[in-house]
Amino acid sequence: MNISIDGIGYQLASKKETSTDLKNDNPEWDMDLIVSKTGVETRYVSETNETALSLCIAAAKKLDFNSHDIGACIFVSQSPDYMLPTSACIAQEELGLNRDVAAFDINLGCSGFIYALSVAKGILTDIEKSKALLLCGDTYSKFINKNDRTCRPVFSDAGSAVLLSKSESKNTGPFNFGTDGRGYDKLIVRNRASKVESKFNDFLHMNGAEVLLFTMANVPSGVKALLKKANLESEDIDYFLFHQASAIVLDNIQRKLNIPDEKFPRNSKDIGNTVSATIPILMKDLEDEGRLEKGQKLLLFGFGVGYSYGGCILEY
Amino acid sequence: MTKDELFLLIKDALDADNQIDINASADNIPEWDSLGHLSVLTALDDATDGKASSLSDLSDATSVTKIVSILEAEEII
Numbered sequence: 307m308n309i310s311i312d313g314i315g316y317q318l319a320s321k322k323e324t325s326t327d328l329k330n331d332n333p334e335w336d337m338d339l340i341v342s343k344t345g346v347e348t349r350y351v352s353e354t355n356e357t358a359l360s361l362c363i364a365a366a367k368k369l370d371f372n373s374h375d376i377g378a379c380i381f382v383s384q385s386p387d388y389m390l391p392t393s394a395c396i397a398q399e400e401l402g403l404n405r406d407v408a409a410f411d412i413n414l415g416c417s418g419f420i421y422a423l424s425v426a427k428g429i430l431t432d433i434e435k436s437k438a439l440l441l442c443g444d445t446y447s448k449f450i451n452k453n454d455r456t457c458r459p460v461f462s463d464a465g466s467a468v469l470l471s472k473s474e475s476k477n478t479g480p481f482n483f484g485t486d487g488r489g490y491d492k493l494i495v496r497n498r499a500s501k502v503e504s505k506f507n508d509f510l511h512m513n514g515a516e517v518l519l520f521t522m523a524n525v526p527s528g529v530k531a532l533l534k535k536a537n538l539e540s541e542d543i544d545y546f547l548f549h550q551a552s553a554i555v556l557d558n559i560q561r562k563l564n565i566p567d568e569k570f571p572r573n574s575k576d577i578g579n580t581v582s583a584t585i586p587i588l589m590k591d592l593e594d595e596g597r598l599e600k601g602q603k604l605l606l607f608g609f610g611v612g613y614s615y616g617g618c619i620l621e622y
Numbered sequence: 623m624t625k626d627e628l629f630l631l632i633k634d635a636l637d638a639d640n641q642i643d644i645n646a647s648a649d650n651i652p653e654w655d656s657l658g659h660l661s662v663l664t665a666l667d668d669a670t671d672g673k674a675s676s677l678s679d680l681s682d683a684t685s686v687t688k689i690v691s692i693l694e695a696e697e698i699i
Binding site for chain 1: 656657659660661663664667668672674675676677678680681682
């Protein structure tokens with residue numbers, strides 16, 4: 307059994323933040339230089355009452371589905387409403403899903419959409435109901451110091467919702483996954499969970515150079531391994547949809563894999579890095595622009611915090 | 623890669639106004655800030671056919687002396 311994507315919705319956080327806003331808070335920042343490296347000109351920041359869950363629920367409400375058909379609701383986030391309970395349980399209630407639904411969270415960041423696709427495929431194989439909701443969202447801005455020049459210009463808040471169905475005709479997979487826990491502290495929020503580390507603050511910390519090295523060392527090789535596993539050539543792929551990390555990261559990946567611009571879409575200039583939501587948001591934007599059509603073969607690849615990466619081939 | 627080629631690579635990556643030599647570092651090259659260092663890393667990665675990305679010590683090697691030391695140890699220069 308395979309899965310198909312029946313619909314995608316997304317909701318950006320309500321406050322739009324421009325380079326001018328960042329400059330006002332940080333007069334010493336050279337915004338032209340920052341934009342040239344990150345590729346991000348605008349980003350979205352959640353208000354106090356907006357959370358990853360509320361944004362994902364808003365995104366899901368844009369989709370057309372019968373709640374009786376939904377057998378699984380998976381919420382991918384690293385900024386849940388509560389330490390417990392599981393946010394997906396709240397989504398089940400707020401979306402009016404039946405109570406015979408599997409609802410659970412996955413704590414992953416930029417690779418999370420790929421992992422959740424694989425998990426959803428497995429669950430749909432095991433249940434009678436025909437559809438699953440995959441919610442990916444984060445509000446990293448709530449963890450970011452307004453003077454942090456590494457994180458603030460890049461990250462953006464959003465929620466996405468993807469409606470998945472059992473399919474006999476579409477091919478999903480193969481997948482490949484990877485983890486390198488040596489990099490756990492290179493992109494981290496401390497002191498907001500159980501472990502107390504008093505010498506550290508509780509803001510998002512990113513060592514951009516270390517994360518870049520991880521990406522350069524693992525993503526191009528991971529993509530090549532995935533193509534080999536699928537017995538495909540690069541030319542067989544209609545679109546390479548990468549996690550929209552930042553321009554400097556994407557430029558390196560594109561250059562190393564020699565992917566032409568028309569097969570390497572980007573949207574981070576206007577939206578920023580929305581963590582696990584970047585790939586579904588990119589797919590939705592492509593679809594709305596009329597560039598993404600049913601039956602096209604896509605290579606999806608997410609990577610980042612953990613370190614963690616995951617990729618898959620998907621027939622849209 | 624020779625040392626002179628490395629100096630030129632770093633100058634181009636940083637789009638630096640000043641010449642880069644063995645004494646250059648983030649302390650004396652204004653363009654060599656944390657964002658500039660990312661450009662140095664990607665340029666090194668391109669120039670070494672991906673070998674540089676496996677050298678994690680490069681992440682905080684913000685001086686030419688340190689970079690030369692790391693690359694010499696790996697016989698890249």
